Amino acid sequence: MIVADRLVKVYRDRKRGEVRAVDGLSFTVHPGEIFGLLGVNGAGKTTTLRMLATLLQPTNGTAYVAGFDVRCEPEKVRANIGFLSATTALYGRLTVREMVEYFGRLHGLDEATLRRRIDEIFTTLDMHDFAKARCDTLSTGQKQRTSIARSIIHEPSVMIFDEPTTGLDVITSRTIVRFIRRCRDEGRTVIFSTHIMSEAERLCDRIGIVHAGRLVATGTLAELRQQTGATFLEEVFLRLVAPDQSDM
Amino acid sequence: MPNDLVSHPHDVAPRPRLRLAWRRIWFIYEKEMRETLRDKRVLFGVFISPLLITPLLLVVIGYSANRKAAEEKAEVLTIAIVGAPAALQEAMARTPSISLLLVETAQEADALIAKRKARAALIAPPEAEQVLANNQTLALELVFDPSNEKSIAAMRRVQEVLENFNRVTTGERLKRLNLDTSLVTPTTLTKRSVASDKNIGGLILGALLPYLIVLTAAFGGMTSAFDLGAGEKERGTMETLLVSPASRTEIILGKTLTIMTVSFASALFTIVGLVGSFAIGLSYFAQLTQGKIAISYTAVAVMTLVTLPLTLLTSSLLMILSAFARNQKEAQSYSLPFVMVVILPAVLSLFVGDESPLGMSLIPLLNCALAIKQALSGSLTVGFFALTFLSSALYAILAMAVCTALFNREEILFRS
Numbered sequence: 001m002i003v004a005d006r007l008v009k010v011y012r013d014r015k016r017g018e019v020r021a022v023d024g025l026s027f028t029v030h031p032g033e034i035f036g037l038l039g040v041n042g043a044g045k046t047t048t049l050r051m052l053a054t055l056l057q058p059t060n061g062t063a064y065v066a067g068f069d070v071r072c073e074p075e076k077v078r079a080n081i082g083f084l085s086a087t088t089a090l091y092g093r094l095t096v097r098e099m100v101e102y103f104g105r106l107h108g109l110d111e112a113t114l115r116r117r118i119d120e121i122f123t124t125l126d127m128h129d130f131a132k133a134r135c136d137t138l139s140t141g142q143k144q145r146t147s148i149a150r151s152i153i154h155e156p157s158v159m160i161f162d163e164p165t166t167g168l169d170v171i172t173s174r175t176i177v178r179f180i181r182r183c184r185d186e187g188r189t190v191i192f193s194t195h196i197m198s199e200a201e202r203l204c205d206r207i208g209i210v211h212a213g214r215l216v217a218t219g220t221l222a223e224l225r226q227q228t229g230a231t232f233l234e235e236v237f238l239r240l241v242a243p244d245q246s247d248m
Numbered sequence: 249m250p251n252d253l254v255s256h257p258h259d260v261a262p263r264p265r266l267r268l269a270w271r272r273i274w275f276i277y278e279k280e281m282r283e284t285l286r287d288k289r290v291l292f293g294v295f296i297s298p299l300l301i302t303p304l305l306l307v308v309i310g311y312s313a314n315r316k317a318a319e320e321k322a323e324v325l326t327i328a329i330v331g332a333p334a335a336l337q338e339a340m341a342r343t344p345s346i347s348l349l350l351v352e353t354a355q356e357a358d359a360l361i362a363k364r365k366a367r368a369a370l371i372a373p374p375e376a377e378q379v380l381a382n383n384q385t386l387a388l389e390l391v392f393d394p395s396n397e398k399s400i401a402a403m404r405r406v407q408e409v410l411e412n413f414n415r416v417t418t419g420e421r422l423k424r425l426n427l428d429t430s431l432v433t434p435t436t437l438t439k440r441s442v443a444s445d446k447n448i449g450g451l452i453l454g455a456l457l458p459y460l461i462v463l464t465a466a467f468g469g470m471t472s473a474f475d476l477g478a479g480e481k482e483r484g485t486m487e488t489l490l491v492s493p494a495s496r497t498e499i500i501l502g503k504t505l506t507i508m509t510v511s512f513a514s515a516l517f518t519i520v521g522l523v524g525s526f527a528i529g530l531s532y533f534a535q536l537t538q539g540k541i542a543i544s545y546t547a548v549a550v551m552t553l554v555t556l557p558l559t560l561l562t563s564s565l566l567m568i569l570s571a572f573a574r575n576q577k578e579a580q581s582y583s584l585p586f587v588m589v590v591i592l593p594a595v596l597s598l599f600v601g602d603e604s605p606l607g608m609s610l611i612p613l614l615n616c617a618l619a620i621k622q623a624l625s626g627s628l629t630v631g632f633f634a635l636t637f638l639s640s641a642l643y644a645i646l647a648m649a650v651c652t653a654l655f656n657r658e659e660i661l662f663r664s
Contacts, residue, residue, distance in 0.1 A: 012659075053491050056658050075493050083491040089484035093286040094279070105275045106492040150488070 001189050002029040002052060002158060006061035009047050009213075021047040023213035024061065029191050029206075031157070034184045036204035037193040038237060044213040045193035046085075049162045052191065053083045066158050066189075079107060082151035082183075084176075085162035090146055092136030096127060099135055100149045107154035114153075121149045141172045148179050159183045161192035165199065177203060197233045207233075211241040272494045276502025280476060284506060289471045294510055298464060298517035303525040321345075325402040328357040328369035333377045333386070339413045340370075346405055354391070361393055367402035368392040383421055457522060457551070457624060458597045458617035461515045465555060466562040466590040466613075468514020469507040470583065473563065476503045477570025478579040486661070500567065500655040504648060507563035515555050550623035550633060557640035558616040562590070564647035571655050574663050589613075597621060609635035612643045 009022040022044040029035040037045045050056040052063055054074035063070045066080035090099055097118065104114040122128050125145045130138060135146060151159070161180060165173040180203060183190050194200050200207055201221060208218040217224060217240050225231060228239040284290050328349045329337060340346055349366055351357050357369035369391040373379070379386045390406055393399035419429050480486040489499060569586060573579035590613060597617030600608070604622075609615045615636040622628035654660050 055487065055490055056662070075495060078491055079493040081491070085487070089488060091279075091283060091485055092483070093283040098279075098282070102275065102279045103488075103492055106272055106494050108493070 001031055001067070002027075002035075002063065002065050002191055004028075004048070004052070004061075004063040007048060007051055007058050007063055008060035009044075009051060009056060010059040020213050022051070022058075025210070025213075025215050026061075027208050027215060027218055029189050031189045032184060032187045033205045034180060034190040034192065034203055036200045036207045037191065037210050038195070038197070038200045038204075038207050038233075039193070039210035040195055040241070043210045045195075045210055046162055047213075048210070049083075049085075049160050049191065049193055052077075053081060053160055054078055066156075079154070080156055081158045081160055082154075082156040083160045083162070084147055084151045084164050086164060086166040086168075090135040090138075090143055090150075093134060095132050095134055096138070096142075096146050096149075097131045099146060100153055103150045104153040109154060117153055117155070118149075121152065125149060140168060141175065144168065144172050144175060148176070152183075156188070158189045159191070161190070163193055163195070165194070165196070197237060201233045209237060209240050216240050269494075269498060273498050273502045273505070276494060276499060277505050280503055280506035281509065284472050284475075284510060287471070287475065290475075290510060293468060293471055294514045295517060298468075298514060298521045299524075300521070302460070302518060303521050306522075306525065320398075320401060323398075325367045325398060325405060326365065327402060327406060328360050328366035328391075330354055330357050330369065330371040331374055331376055332370055332372040332388075333380050335380065335417070336370075336372075336410075336413055339416075340406070340409050343405065343409055346402075346409070354389075357391060361391060361399065364396070364398075367396070367399045368406055370406055380417070455598055455621070457519065458620040459594050460518050460522065461551065461555060461620060462558070462590065462594040462597065462613055462617045464518045465511050465515045465559045465616075466566075466586075468518075469511035469559070469563050469566055472510045473507045473566035473570045474573075474576045474579040474583075476506060477567055478573040478576045479570075481573075481661075482575040490661075496656045496661075497652050500571070500652050504560075504563050504567050504651065507566060508559045511559040511563055512555060515559065516552075519551060544623075544626070546628075547620075547623040547626075550628060551620050554616045554619050554633075554636060554640070557637060557644045558613070560644035561612065561640060561647050564644060564651045568647070568651045568654060571651065572660055572663075593617060603627060604632075606632060606635065610639050612640065616640055 004025050004027050007022050007025040008020065011019045011021055013019050025044070025048055027035070037048060039045050047056065051058050051070060052065055054070050054077050057071065065077045068076040068080065070077050091102075094102065100118055100121070101114060104117065109117065122131055125148060127142075127145055127149060130142050133142075135143065138146065159180070161176075164176050164180075168176065177199070180190060180192060184205070192203070204221070206218065206220050207224060209216050209224070217227060219227065221233065221236075224233075224236045224240075228236045230236045230239055322345075324345055324347050326347050326349050327340065328351050329340070330351055330353065332340075337348065341348055349360065351360065351369075354369070354371050357366065357371060360366035361369055371389040371391060372386065376386055376388075388410070390403060392403040418432060422429055422431060480489070490496070494502075565586060566583075569582045570579050573582055593611065593614035594617060596614055600614075600618060600621075604618050608618055609632045619628060619633055619636040622632060
């Protein structure tokens with residue numbers, strides 16, 4: 001479960017001065033649910049997810065991930081999350097197996113459990129053929145599957161996806177989308193950010209629309225449609241964040 | 249999870265307790281070493297360069313220097329002579345490395361030197377023969393070009409001939425007067441060295457090794473350091489690692505230990521490469537040490553012990569640069585002041601004698617170079633070694649603390 005409680009992140013920028021990248025975000029994501037943060041570039045989605053993953057510390061407010069406070073127990077939070085984004089890369093000089101083993105060991109898995117988990121995941125994701133290949137020789141699809149394996153090796157109860165399909169081709173994107181759905185079906189708590197409307201429409205059980213660091217609306221697609229009177233998510237989004245740009 | 253989480257804003261976060269998991273540090277170190285050993289740039293810098301290229305470079309330099317010296321020695325140099333007495337001309341003609349060119353005037357001799365047809369000129373007054381015959385002192389003038397190496401060499405050869413001529417002529421004059429040469433030679437001097445084999449070899453190695461060890465300890469790990477910090481940021485793998493349960497302190501420790509290992513190996517292989525070249529008796533090295541070379545076990549132990557805190561210090565400094573930089577290119581541009589900071593004490597160590605004051609054991613980098621120098625020449629004191637080791641370890645720990653503090657600051661880690 002994820003509970004964000006008035007999360008605030010303020011940066012100090014030399015040119016722009018004080019920037020409130022995230023400004024009082026509160027939401028809850030339940031196990032077995034996919035919650036999507038939808039917003040334009042720079043809306044504060046990545047900063048929010050980075051605070052949930054303890055990469056950044058909130059300036060104010062806090063969040064509880066898998067029952068642990070991101071401010072007080074960051075290591076326990078990280079032990080219970082799987083984080084996947086377009087920027088989380090692989091170690092080029094390690095083989096696929098070494099890469100997954102490394103993160104399994106960092107998560108404290110014993111050797112027997114690690115071997116069993118690798119075998120299960122490699123079978124599920126059809127990775128045995130390239131398990132001994134170095135990561136810098138992999139295709140984009142193989143890299144993405146390796147990243148998935150890395151993110152779930154420790155069976156996390158919470159999955160955080162930060163624009164995971166950005167820059168990927170259609171086939172590789174489908175692999176990710178299927179994986180996100182499977183995480184939900186396995187009862188994990190899933191939060192993911194995107195600026196692609198169709199992806200949010202297809203995947204999310206609930207959507208939070210983020211604009212200028214604030215959560216301007218949250219609910220199921222049906223609830224958002226009802227709230228705005230629009231049919232398509234794109235129109236819903238525009239009516240909420242830029243009413244002058246919508247067709248209303 | 250508390251039920252009242254909404255009612256309490258969290259203005260100040262409690263500091264997470266620092267408890268290091270050494271097992272995780274080991275996993276990070278092991279993985280970084282594995283990747284590092286697969287990096288051809290590092291392999292070249294750590295193994296190939298110190299073991300092959302450094303000795304090879306020294307051999308080539310030595311060979312070239314020897315060859316040049318031999319060629320200079322073998323070359324016959326032309327000396328212009330103006331009115332020198334016959335006995336002196338004969339003495340010069342007997343010297344195989346000199347050929348004589350008789351000219352009429354001093355101006356003519358000057359012109360020949362300017363055109364480099366003669367390398368030096370010996371000018372005697374017209375009454376030279378008479379002066380010698382009268383047992384008087386003949387005032388000669390030696391003309392040469394101090395900007396020309398060959399002219400300087402010619403001048404020295406003429407001086408040697410003249411010294412010999414003077415000795416012989418003085419002997420003859422004294423003999424004619426029934427006097428012994430001891431009359432004009434109140435003392436003679438024989439030099440005897442008390443230096444042992446170890447000292448001689450140590451002095452020569454002592455000049456080179458400390459300099460090279462400080463340089464390789466600092467620069468040997470540079471490629472790895474920039475790869476492990478700025479490189480990871482650039483490639484996006486840093487974020488992957490930061491979302492693992494490993495704390496930032498554990499990550500930085502694992503990475504710095506890797507850089508330290510690479511730097512240490514680099515310094516070690518430099519020692520092996522250089523000492524090995526002496527030991528197997530490559531001709532140039534044998535000539536340098538006059539066939540005598542010995543390094544005591546104490547010197548080896550001192551070199552190893554001193555290199556440990558030295559490499560930890562340089563690795564931490566490199567990691568600070570690497571953690572601060574956004575990418576490898578930026579890290580390289582930041583490295584210039586670091587290079588200067590390292591080169592200055594390394595070069596200084598070449599000039600400071602091995603009996604340096606105790607206070608120098610507190611100057612970072614220079615202290616290590618001097619301790620190694622003293623160990624090699626057999627003059628290291630326990631006090632100097634202890635202070636060097638302890639102060640270097642302290643500086644290394646301080647640098648490590650700064651590095652860890654920087655790595656824990658998100659505005660440094662996520663600079664954009």
